[in-house]
Amino acid sequence: MTFVNYSARELNVKIVYYGPGLGGKTTNLRHVYARAPTRQKGRLISLATQTERTLFFDFLPLNLGTLRGFQVRFHLYTVPGQVFYAASRRLILKGVDGLVFVADSNPLRLDANAESWADLGRNLAGYGLRRDRVPTVIQYNKRDLEGAVPVDGLRRCLGSPGVPEFEAVAAEGRGVFETLKGVARLVLSNLAQRTPGR
Amino acid sequence: MSLREGVPQLVVFEEEHRDLRQILARIHSHSRARAVLLLDVNGQLVAKWGDTSGLDVTSFCSLAASNIAATASMARLVGEKDFTILFHQGKRDSIHISLIGDRVILAVIFGAEASLGMVRLRVRRAGAEIEAVLRRILSRMRLDDRLDVDPLCDITDQDIDELFRF
Ligand SMILES: Nc1nc2c(ncn2[C@@H]2O[C@H](COP(=O)(O)OP(=O)(O)OP(=O)(O)O)[C@@H](O)[C@H]2O)c(=O)[nH]1
Numbered sequence: 001m002t003f004v005n006y007s008a009r010e011l012n013v014k015i016v017y018y019g020p021g022l023g024g025k026t027t028n029l030r031h032v033y034a035r036a037p038t039r040q041k042g043r044l045i046s047l048a049t050q051t052e053r054t055l056f057f058d059f060l061p062l063n064l065g066t067l068r069g070f071q072v073r074f075h076l077y078t079v080p081g082q083v084f085y086a087a088s089r090r091l092i093l094k095g096v097d098g099l100v101f102v103a104d105s106n107p108l109r110l111d112a113n114a115e116s117w118a119d120l121g122r123n124l125a126g127y128g129l130r131r132d133r134v135p136t137v138i139q140y141n142k143r144d145l146e147g148a149v150p151v152d153g154l155r156r157c158l159g160s161p162g163v164p165e166f167e168a169v170a171a172e173g174r175g176v177f178e179t180l181k182g183v184a185r186l187v188l189s190n191l192a193q194r195t196p197g198r
Numbered sequence: 199m200s201l202r203e204g205v206p207q208l209v210v211f212e213e214e215h216r217d218l219r220q221i222l223a224r225i226h227s228h229s230r231a232r233a234v235l236l237l238d239v240n241g242q243l244v245a246k247w248g249d250t251s252g253l254d255v256t257s258f259c260s261l262a263a264s265n266i267a268a269t270a271s272m273a274r275l276v277g278e279k280d281f282t283i284l285f286h287q288g289k290r291d292s293i294h295i296s297l298i299g300d301r302v303i304l305a306v307i308f309g310a311e312a313s314l315g316m317v318r319l320r321v322r323r324a325g326a327e328i329e330a331v332l333r334r335i336l337s338r339m340r341l342d343d344r345l346d347v348d349p350l351c352d353i354t355d356q357d358i359d360e361l362f363r364f
Pocket residue numbers: 019020021022023024025026027028052053054055078079080081082141142143144145168169170171172
C-alpha cells in the first residue's frame with residue numbers, strides 16, 4: 001500500500017489474482033477491463049506466451065475515484081499459474097495488499113487448486129507475511145462446467161480457510177465484480193488497523 | 199500488515215514529495231533527459247519530472263519495477279547480489295533504470311541530446327540524496343500520527359458499490 005503525496009490523499013492498492021494454471025485469472029482481468037469506462041482504466045498489459053498463457057503477469061490499473069476524501073487507485077495483477085513459472089509468480093506477490101484466489105471447479109483440477117493454495121502460503125511466508133493477515137477472498141470459478149465440484153468440496157480442498165467466497169463464471173463475467181468488490185472491501189476496511197503510527 | 203511485518207509500505211508526505219521532485223528536476227536539467235520518474239519497487243509512481251506526454255506512465259512504472267525484480271532474481275541465480283542498473287538503448291530514446299536502496303526505482307528517459315555518461319553521473323549523485331529523503335520518510339512514518347484513515351474505518355457495501363459504479 002502506498003500513499004503518495006499525503007495531502008493529495010492518493011491511495012494505491014495492489015491486488016493479486018493467484019491460483020492454478022488455466023483457472024481463469026486472466027479472464028477475470030479481461031472482463032474488468034472490458035467493463036470499466038475508458039477514463040477510469042489504463043491499458044491492460046499482458047506478458048503472455050504465444051498460446052495466451054500468462055508468462056510473467058497481467059496488469060490493469062483502475063482509477064476508482066474518491067472514497068471519503070481518498071483518491072483510490074487499484075493495480076490488479078495476475079500471476080502465471082503454471083507450476084513452471086514459480087519464480088516470476090513469487091515476484092508479482094511482492095507488496096501485495098489484497099489477494100483473490102481463483103480456484104478451478106473442474107474436478108480434474110482439485111489437486112492443482114490445493115497445490116497452488118499451498119504454494120501461495122509458502123510464497124507469502126517468504127515475504128514474512130502471515131496468510132491470515134493478508135486480506136484474501138476466494139473465487140470458485142467455472143461454475144458452468146458440467147460436473148463442477150461442489151463448493152463444499154473445493155473449500156475443503158483448500159483447508160476451509162474461512163475467508164469470503166464468491167462463485168463465478170468469469171468467461172461470462174459472472175461473479176467477477178462481486179469478487180473484486182469483496183477484496184476491495186476487505187483491503188480498505190483493514191487499512192485503518194494497520195497504519196503505521198498506530 | 200504493518201511495517202513490523204515487513205510489508206513495504208510508503209507514505210510520502212507533502213514536504214518530502216516536494217524534495218523528491220526537486221531532486222528529479224535537477225537530474226532532468228543537468229542530464230538533459232526527457233523525463234525522470236521515481237517509483238516504488240512495486241511499480242507505483244512516487245514522483246515525476248519532465249515531459250511525459252505520450253507516455254503511459256502507469257504501465258511504464260509497472261513494467262520497470264517488474265523488470266528490476268526479474269533482473270534481481272537472475273542476479274541471485276548467477277550468484278550476484280544484485281544487478282541494480284538496467285540500460286536499454288533505442289534508436290531515438292533510451293532508458294536508464296536503477297534501484298535505489300531497496301524501496302524505490304529511478305527511471306530516466308532520454309534522447310540523443312543527452313549522454314549516457316551524464317545520465318549515469320547524475321543518477322549516481324541523486325541516489326544518495328533520494329536515500330536521505332527516504333530515511334526521513336521512514337522515520338516520519340514511524341512517528342507521524344497524521345495518517346488519518348479513520349474515515350475508512352466503517353466502509354459500507356454502498357461505499358464499495360460507488361467505487362465500482364461500472
Ligand atoms: N468454462 C469456463 N471456462 C472458463 C471460465 N473462465 C475462464 N475459462 C477458460 O479457461 C481458460 C484459461 O483461462 P485464463 O484466464 O487464461 O486462465 P489463467 O488462470 O490466467 O491461466 P494461466 O495464465 O496459465 O495461469 C480459457 O480458455 C478461458 O476461456 C469459466 O468461468 N468457465
